[in-house]
Amino acid sequence: MMKLTDSPERYGLISRFLHWGMAILFAMQFASAAAHWALPRGSSLRETLWAYHVNLGVTLLLLVVLRGLWGLWNLRARPTEAGPMGKAAKAGHAALYALMAIVPSLKIIGAAGGTRGFSYLGFQIFPARETAIAWTKTISEWHGALGWSLAILVLGHIGAALVWHHLVKRDNVLKRMA
Ligand code: HEM
Ligand code: HEM
Known part of the structure; x- marks a missing residue:
């Protein structure tokens, strides 16, 4: 029987579901960011991929909070x-968590202090302000650069898991998350 919680031998069903589910969602999020960066305005592919960026970004923030709490709950039992x-x-995983939380938060803080208001899945979260709060705009401008830093860190993480652990060391690190 597959265990729901983590054990020192392998991650449980919930941790693995969150890890791989969020890996797919992050791939979609980076695809939308790459289209925003690389394709011209008005390109239909750019519009299609960009259409979900904000809602998916907020969803990822909610999921990372859930995953962080589950990770803390299971901390003593983890591999x-x-x-x-x-x-x-450990430091690499902590940096991934920090950026997964900071990158979307910066834009949400920027939206909270902005004049356009903010909605998530059609529900209004922040109403439009009459005057913008300058510092929220300043910090939200770090969003893109930190988002790309997260993408690079993820590539390093995948390299460490697939190349270093699976192909070079041939240990069971990939298996305990698979
Ligand atoms: C973990 C979630 C997120 C990731 C990984 C992410 C990643 C990125 C990246 C890499 C860019 C740069 C694209 C470019 O160079 O053109 C970008 C741009 C942008 N993102 Fe996100 N994003 C996330 C969540 C959000 C959220 C929650 C919002 C809104 C509340 C948002 C709004 C924007 C906007 C408006 C831009 C274009 C302007 C700019 O670069 O600042 N993103 N995102
Ligand atoms: C093909 C893609 C990926 C592979 C092969 C992969 C592989 C792995 C493996 C083998 C572990 C267990 C490491 C250990 O026990 O020491 C792990 C853990 C982890 N991975 Fe990935 N990963 C991938 C994508 C991602 C993505 C996209 C993110 C985040 C944006 C991510 C974030 C994490 C984090 C934070 C951990 C620590 C355990 C946790 O709290 O979930 N991974 N990954």
Whole structure:
């Protein structure tokens, strides 16, 4: 029987579902960002991929909060690695969590202080303000650069899992999340 909670041997069903489900959603989010960056305004592919960026971005923030709480709940039972490589993996995962939370939050804070208001899935979250709050706009301008930093970190993470662990060391690190 597959366990719902994590154990030192492998991640449980809930952690694996959140990891792989969110990996697919992040791939879609980076596809929309790449289309926004690379394609000309008015391109139908750009419009199609961009249409979901805000709603998916907020959904990812809600999921990362849920996943972080589940991770903390399971912290003592999770697979760990000793030594400097284990410490590096922990730092890498912490950096992934930090950016997964900060990147969408910056834009939401920017929207809260902006003059256009903000809706999520059609529900109004922030009404339009008469005057913008300058600092919220300033910090929201870090969104794109930090979003691309997250993309690079994710590529490093995938390289570490697939190339280093699976192909070079041939250990069970990939299997415990698979
Ligand atoms: C984890 C979730 C998110 C990721 C990974 C992400 C990633 C990115 C990236 C990489 C860009 C740069 C695209 C370019 O260079 O043209 C971007 C742009 C943008 N994102 Fe997001 N985003 C996320 C969530 C959100 C949310 C929640 C909002 C709105 C509340 C949002 C609104 C925007 C807007 C308006 C832009 C275009 C302007 C700009 O670059 O600042 N994003 N996003
Ligand atoms: C093909 C894509 C991916 C592969 C092969 C992969 C592989 C793995 C593996 C094997 C682990 C377990 C590592 C360990 O136990 O030390 C893991 C954990 C983790 N991965 Fe990925 N991953 C992928 C995509 C992603 C993406 C897109 C993100 C985030 C944007 C991500 C974030 C994390 C985090 C934060 C952990 C730590 C455990 C947790 O709290 O869920 N991964 N990944």
